[in-house]
Amino acid sequence: MLRVDLHPTHVSKCGRYKLRAGKPLPFGATIVPGGVNFSIYSHAATSCELVLFEKHAPEPCANISFPEEFRIGNVFSMIVFDLDYENIEYGFRMDGPWNPQEGHRFDKTKILMDPYAKVISGRDVWGAQPDWKDIFQHRSRICFDDFDWEDDHPLEVPVEDLIIYEMHVRGFSRHASSGVKHPGTFAGIMEKLPYLKKLGVSCVELMPIHEFDEFENSRVSPVNGKLLMNYWGYSNVGFFAPRAGFAATGKFGMQVDEVKNLVKQLHKNGIEVILDVVFNHTAEGNERGPYISYRGIDNKTYYILTPDGYYFNFSGCGNTLNCNNPIVRNMILDCLRYWAADYHVDGFRFDLASILGRDQNGAPMSSPPLLESLAFDPVLGKCKLIAEAWDAGGLYQVGSFPAWGRWAEWNGKYRDDLRKFLKGEAGMVGAMAQRLQGSPDLYGWERRGSTASVNFITCHDGFTLMDMVSYNGKHNEANGENNSDGSNDSLSWNCGWEGDTSNPQINRLRRKQIKNAVAMLLVSQGTPMILAGDEIGNTQFGNNNAYCQDNEISWVDWSLLNSNEEIFEFFRKMIAFRRAHPVLRSSGHFQNRDYMGSGFADITWHGTKAWNADWSGQAHTLAFMLCGKHAKGGKAQDNNIYVAMNMHWDMHGFELPKLPKSQAWYVFANTDARAPQDIWEVGEEKKLENQSEFLVGPRSVVVLIGK
Amino acid sequence: MESKYSVNIQGDVAKIELSGRLDAVNAPAFQEELKKLSGSPLKSIVFFAKDLEYISSAGLRAIIFAKQKCGVQSQVYLVGATEAVLGVIKMSGLDTFMHIQDTYGE
Numbered sequence: 001m002l003r004v005d006l007h008p009t010h011v012s013k014c015g016r017y018k019l020r021a022g023k024p025l026p027f028g029a030t031i032v033p034g035g036v037n038f039s040i041y042s043h044a045a046t047s048c049e050l051v052l053f054e055k056h057a058p059e060p061c062a063n064i065s066f067p068e069e070f071r072i073g074n075v076f077s078m079i080v081f082d083l084d085y086e087n088i089e090y091g092f093r094m095d096g097p098w099n100p101q102e103g104h105r106f107d108k109t110k111i112l113m114d115p116y117a118k119v120i121s122g123r124d125v126w127g128a129q130p131d132w133k134d135i136f137q138h139r140s141r142i143c144f145d146d147f148d149w150e151d152d153h154p155l156e157v158p159v160e161d162l163i164i165y166e167m168h169v170r171g172f173s174r175h176a177s178s179g180v181k182h183p184g185t186f187a188g189i190m191e192k193l194p195y196l197k198k199l200g201v202s203c204v205e206l207m208p209i210h211e212f213d214e215f216e217n218s219r220v221s222p223v224n225g226k227l228l229m230n231y232w233g234y235s236n237v238g239f240f241a242p243r244a245g246f247a248a249t250g251k252f253g254m255q256v257d258e259v260k261n262l263v264k265q266l267h268k269n270g271i272e273v274i275l276d277v278v279f280n281h282t283a284e285g286n287e288r289g290p291y292i293s294y295r296g297i298d299n300k301t302y303y304i305l306t307p308d309g310y311y312f313n314f315s316g317c318g319n320t321l322n323c324n325n326p327i328v329r330n331m332i333l334d335c336l337r338y339w340a341a342d343y344h345v346d347g348f349r350f351d352l353a354s355i356l357g358r359d360q361n362g363a364p365m366s367s368p369p370l371l372e373s374l375a376f377d378p379v380l381g382k383c384k385l386i387a388e389a390w391d392a393g394g395l396y397q398v399g400s401f402p403a404w405g406r407w408a409e410w411n412g413k414y415r416d417d418l419r420k421f422l423k424g425e426a427g428m429v430g431a432m433a434q435r436l437q438g439s440p441d442l443y444g445w446e447r448r449g450s451t452a453s454v455n456f457i458t459c460h461d462g463f464t465l466m467d468m469v470s471y472n473g474k475h476n477e478a479n480g481e482n483n484s485d486g487s488n489d490s491l492s493w494n495c496g497w498e499g500d501t502s503n504p505q506i507n508r509l510r511r512k513q514i515k516n517a518v519a520m521l522l523v524s525q526g527t528p529m530i531l532a533g534d535e536i537g538n539t540q541f542g543n544n545n546a547y548c549q550d551n552e553i554s555w556v557d558w559s560l561l562n563s564n565e566e567i568f569e570f571f572r573k574m575i576a577f578r579r580a581h582p583v584l585r586s587s588g589h590f591q592n593r594d595y596m597g598s599g600f601a602d603i604t605w606h607g608t609k610a611w612n613a614d615w616s617g618q619a620h621t622l623a624f625m626l627c628g629k630h631a632k633g634g635k636a637q638d639n640n641i642y643v644a645m646n647m648h649w650d651m652h653g654f655e656l657p658k659l660p661k662s663q664a665w666y667v668f669a670n671t672d673a674r675a676p677q678d679i680w681e682v683g684e685e686k687k688l689e690n691q692s693e694f695l696v697g698p699r700s701v702v703v704l705i706g707k
Numbered sequence: 708m709e710s711k712y713s714v715n716i717q718g719d720v721a722k723i724e725l726s727g728r729l730d731a732v733n734a735p736a737f738q739e740e741l742k743k744l745s746g747s748p749l750k751s752i753v754f755f756a757k758d759l760e761y762i763s764s765a766g767l768r769a770i771i772f773a774k775q776k777c778g779v780q781s782q783v784y785l786v787g788a789t790e791a792v793l794g795v796i797k798m799s800g801l802d803t804f805m806h807i808q809d810t811y812g813e
Contacts, residue, residue, distance in 0.1 A: 086731030086765055144764060148771050148804075187798045248798040254764050261800030 006033045008081050012064045021070045022077030027334070028116030028240070029090065029142045036085055036142060039077035040114060041327060042094055042298045044104055048076040049093040051111050052083075053139065055121070055253075060111075060136075063093070089121060089139035090114065094297055100287065100309040103300035111136040113238060113293040115302075115331060118143030118338075119256060120211040120238045126170065126184065126245035127229075127550070130215055138211070138237050138292055141253065145342065147260045154346045155272050156382050157202060159408060159451050159527055160587045162272065163575055165201035166459055167532035168232065168554065169209060169246045175555035182248035186255075186262045193269055199535060199568075200575035203272040205349055207460055208233040209259065211241040214550070216283050221480045228480060228548035232460065234351055235283040235317060237292055239335040263344050272346035274384060275339060279332050280355040280391065285318035286311045301327050304362055312362050314355050316392030323356045329370045332356075337379040347384025349410070354387075354395040357402060364395055368402055375404035386410065386454055399442030403452065408527065411439055411453040418457055419468065419491035422517055424647055424699070427617040432645075433605065436624065438525030440589040449588040453526035457517050458534055461487075463544045465517060465534035468492045469510040470499060475542030478553060486545030499542060511537075512699060515570045515671040515678065516645075519701040522574040523643050525586050532556060535571035537564035566675035573679045577668060577703070580682045583631035583638040594627070595634065599660065602630035606642075610655040620648035621696075625657055628706075640706035646696040654694050659706045665691055666705050672697025714740055719750040726758035729766030738769040745776040752777060753811050757787035767801055774804060786811040 008018030022037045023030075030037045038050055048071075052062040066076040091113055096106030113120065117140035123130065130137065173180045173188030180191040189204070196204070212233040221228050233243065247255035263273050282302075284295050287310060294302035304312040304320040311319040322328050339345045350356060357368035374385060389401040389409040398412050414435045421428040434441045438450020458465045463474075472494045476486045495509045514537065521528050532538075533556040540546050546554045561568060578584050590603040605613035606623035613622055622645050628638035642665065644654040656665055666685035671678055680686060685705055688694065696702050712729075715722045721744050729737065744752065752773055756762075774783045783805040788796070796802050 084732060086763060144768065146768050148775070182798060185798075187800070190800060249795060252763070252795055254795065254799050257764060257767075257799040257801070265800060 008079075010067060012062065014062060017062060017064055018081040019064070019067075020079040020081070022079045024072045024075040024077045026116075027075075028114055028118065029140065031085060031142065031145070032079060035079045035081035036083050037077065037079050038090070039075060040092055040116075040297065041075050042096070043074050043301055043327070044298060045076075045094040045096040045106065047095045050078065050080070051091045051093055051136075053089040053091075053136065055087045055089060058134065085142040089136070089141050091136055091140055092297070103305045103309050105295055105299045107291060107296055110291040110296045112291065112296045113138045114140035115238070115293050115297065116240055116334070117141065117238050118240050119253060120241040121244060121253060123211070123213055123215070124244045124250045124253070126214060126250075137290070138213070143256055147257060149260070149264060149344065152264045152267050152344055154340070154344050154382060155267055155270065156346070157272055158587065159384055160449075160525075160585045162203045162384075162527050163201045163522075163578065164203045164205050164274065164454065164527060164529040165196070165199070165532055166205045166207065166529055168207045168460060169243070170231070170550070171554045172532055172556055175552065175557050177558040178556070179558065185246055185248040186258045187248040190262055190265055193265060196271060197269055199572055200579060201530065202270060202579075203274055203346070204266065205274040205276060205529065207276045208236070208278055208351075209243050209246060209275060210236045210278065211238040211243050213237055213283055214245060219480065221478055223477050223480060226478070226551055229550045230548065231550040231554060232547040234278050234547070235281070236278050237283045239277075239279070239331070240338055260343055267344065274347040274349055274386065275345055276349045276351060277336070278351040279321055279323055280352040281315035281317045281319050281321055286313070289318060298327075301325055304358070304360060314358065314362060314391050314393035315352060320355060320358075320362070322360060323370050324359055324365070324368060329373065332370060333373055333377060336374065336383075337377070340380055340383050345383070347386065349386040349388065351388055352391040353389060353401065354391040354397050355393070357397075358393075358395070362393070366402070371402050371407070372404060375406035384408065399439070403446065403448055405448070408452050408454050410459070410529075411435075411442070411455055411526065413442060414439060414453060414455045414524070414526070415457055416491055418517065418520060421645075421647055422513060422520075423491065423493035424620060424649065426620060429613070429619040429622045430615055432622060433613075433624070436520070436524045437590055437603065438586070444589055449586070450525040451527070451587050454529050455521060455524050455526040456529040456531075457521055458531040459529065460531065461545070463490050463492055463542075464531060464538050464540050465514055466510070466537040466539045467542055467544070468517075469513040470494055470539070471542040472498060473542075474544040475499075476545050478543060479545060479548055486543075490544055509699070511567060512671050514567055515669075516647075516699065516701045518571055518574055519643075519669055519671060519703060520645065522578045523584055523641070523703060525584070525589075528578070530571070535568050536560040537567045566678070569675065570669075570679050573681060574669065576682045581631075581638050581641060581705075582636040583626045583628050583641055586632060588633055596627070596629045598627050598629035600625065600627040600629075600640070602627050604657065606644075606654070606657060608652050608654055610657040621646050621652055621654070623654055642704040642706065644694060644696050644702040644704075646698065646700050649698050651695060651697050654696050654702070656692055656694060656704070663706045664688070666707060667694075667702065668705055669703040670697075670700065671702075672700035712737055712740065714743070716744070716747060716749075719748060721747070721749050721752045722755065723753065724755045724758075726760075728761040729759060729769070730761065730763035731765040734763070734765035734769045737766070738772055741769060741773045742776065744773060749777050749781045751782050751784060753784040753786060755786050755811070756789070756792055759788065759792055762792050762795060764799075767796065767799070770805070771801070782806060784808060784811055
């Protein structure tokens with residue numbers, strides 16, 4: 001059958017390109033039979049021009065105006081035939097009012113990137129100095145949609161069964177010690193797959209991999225002369241395109257394939273992928289920032305503006321994306337659906353997610369439409385949705401983030417309470433009991449289970465675990481801001497000396513504190529998250545805000561795997577323990593009663609005396625027992641597990657609860673013991689000689705199983 | 708430089724010589740050519756890539772397409788590819804479904 005709808009009806013003014021009215025949806029550039037459909041929205045533009053470049057060319061090869069009859073509503077769409085679409089870059093010029101007070105900043109001299117660009121060139125190789133004279137810095141390109149996924153599918157592991165590993169794509173393998181062929185790239189992560197498998201994590205959470213500009217606000221450090229860059233990348237240039245500079249194939253424009261292949265290989269190894277997404281602001285900054293895309297396409301739609309047309313700054317980064325404008329809301333939805341459907345991504349972590357709940361004037365809403373749409377979206381129906389439940393404008397919503405039973409949260413209270421308990425603060429026992437149970441005090445009132453809580457002690461933002469036990473204060477001088485940036489209250493303790501030391505007692509205590517922290521993390525209900533490198537004692541030398549440090553401060557130093565093998569082994573075995581014991585991974589909350597007729601409640605609290613926890617304000621000790629017959633709400637069978645935590649600086653005897661006659665207590669971990677007697681392989685636990693009491697060393701955690 | 712390719716079927720082995728550049732410009736025609744393989748019960752599809760200077764994602768697609776068309780029983784070989792071509796294939800992870808070797812025995 002001859003399709004007449006595939007034939008050109010118009011010719012461009014230059015006579016070189018054959019055209020036809022396009023389809024308004026989907027937005028962006030879409031390959032159609034014979035050509036490419038370009039479609040872009042602007043509410044206030046008076047005209048629009050498609051600008052074509054040959055790959056990397058300094059000047060455009062064509063400027064094609066959208067004929068007025070090609071505009072439907074507020075959408076300009078056009079099919080251009082016979083394009084060499086692998087070798088062109090495209091952008092738009094928009095004409096319209098220049099009236100900043102009214103929110104309009106049209107400038108037809110600027111060439112603008114497509115907000116829906118699926119591939120973006122211009123920063124193809126990390127750190128390669130850009131040509132600042134280039135009139136089109138971030139160039140949209142056309143994406144192929146033909147990756148061979150074979151039988152791959154998102155893994156859909158229940159969130160309570162995940163063990164998340166947060167990593168920076170570049171920092172993970174950039175260090176010379178990583179030993180990979182393509183350091184600092186998606187391909188580099190692939191080379192480290194055997195390591196991730198051995199460690200046992202079941203999900204990697206990638207810090208931003210959307211296209212960003214590492215040269216944004218780049219400057220030379222006044223302290224050490226090194227180039228400071230936008231290393232973390234919490235500043236999007238484009239939402240639909242993967243970061244070219246993170247791809248070994250970025251210079252060939254094949255970053256899409258490389259990311260998809262990484263996801264496919266991770267899935268093959270039973271590891272999910274969560275993306276850290278930044279929808280709170282863009283890289284265009286405030287009124288002094290550059291024109292990349294949104295500002296010149298429809299400033300008033302994309303940004304939250306003050307009544308006199310300036311940019312609200314709830315993100316702390318110059319502008320605030322207008323997330324609850326219906327157009328932007330749809331863009332975010334389109335974006336997440338695209339990553340879920342086309343990249344098989346398993347979930348998302350939303351940076352400064354509270355911003356997504358602000359209205360178009362910046363005020364927090366009780367039922368934000370964007371968050372509700374995401375919670376009920378059919379395509380995202382099985383994706384994990386995790387909120388960083390606060391923003392830089394002072395909104396703090398841990399425990400109260402609008403959830404609709406779908407959203408989980410980075411539990412900042414978990415981090416803070418565990419750190420305080422760990423460093424020996426008195427009066428933390430009650431709070432710790434909540435944290436260990438999946439924070440029912442925060443989430444139970446809204447009938448949210450422990451699945452609402454992503455538990456973490458460290459993340460990219462703040463000290464690494466090793467630094468948390470090595471520094472009392474931050475040491476951010478290298479950031480060039482007179483040490484004024486970064487959190488002032490890290491709730492850390494240096495164990496007796498600030499920074500690196502050769503003192504064996506201090507180093508032993510630090511290792512023990514690390515083990516205490518990870519032991520508590522991995523026996524807590526909720527979803528644990530580990531910062532990449534913590535398992536080998538990686539240090540940022542006391543820097544708790546390494547956002548601009550593209551160097552040894554941030555990069556994971558793999559040589560530590562040798563010197564800190566005992567830390568790695570402790571992590572590995574604790575992870576295996578969690579994976580082996582469903583009683584640690586409930587989706588709901590404990591009921592504090594015996595509903596299985598086992599003779600024990602699902603959770604019971606103990607102290608130096610069995611059945612008698614010390615809840616006083618001076619207490620530093622706590623123990624609990626989980627009844628294996630209540631695992632997964634009684635649906636799974638497991639051993640009884642007993643955990644004693646002594647955060648006091650003296651040793652204490654903990655009286656053990658009596659088990660049924662057929663069972664005995666076995667020790668799985670004791671952080672006071674020297675490696676390798678500190679932890680055992682799952683199934684090789686050592687039977688206790690004394691079944692009635694365990695002498696728990698100073699600042700130590702003991703994990704027993706009854707079998 | 709133009710891409711040139713020749714397809715030669717001997718029994719249950721298809722031998723394909725590649726040279727020049729294989730990119731979006733000439734990949735569609737190449738793919739059309741490969742479509743002809745889908746009727747034959749092939750044991751092996753062998754791409755000789757010694758003279759292939761450059762392969763883009765579109766070129767790689769065409770090779771994947773050949774594999775998919777001919778079914779799981781067909782083995783794909785890439786023979787004598789230069790470092791530049793191999794680099795692209797390996798980094799994007801497309802090396803897992805084909806046998807990469809320096810020579811192909813008769």
